[in-house]
Amino acid sequence: MRRLIPLTVLLLAVAVPAWAVAQPIYGPRRPGLLPPRPTRGLMPNLGGTWFMHGDPNLPCEVHPQPDGTVIVVNEKGEEAWGTLEGNRLFVPEWKSGGRRGLMGRITRDRIVWPDGNYWSRYPEENEYGDDEYYPRFRR
Secondary structure, X not given: OOOHHHHHHHHHHHHHHHHHHHOOOOOXXXXXXXXXXXXXXXXXOOOEEEEEOOOOOOEEXXXXXXXXXXXXXXXXXXXXXXXXXXXXXXXXXXXXXXXXXXXXXXXXXXXEOOOXXXXXXXXXXXXXXXXXXXXXXXX
């Protein structure tokens, strides 16, 4: 019996910290219900002006925040907050096809939204080479 008590104390001293470390900090993630966690540290260079479909007349904006979130402004001037996770930008306030939240995929010079729209980092020239904008793809 005297050997059992120190052995039990030793097992508890090892098992409890190991169990505590293994627990998720943010709780369980349920797809579609929780936004991605903010990414801290290195963020993609997203800050600045973007253009809906590359149209210079439809500017959009992305403003990274110190806490890892971003403020996004669409072509209509509607402002919302979002989070980054890898190459994805999640905006919970915007909707896509009835789903809560809008998840954009960040590529080299574009943010591609699930409805087929995209924001281009730079204005794109139209096929006629003049100043008027004629979108290549209307969605």
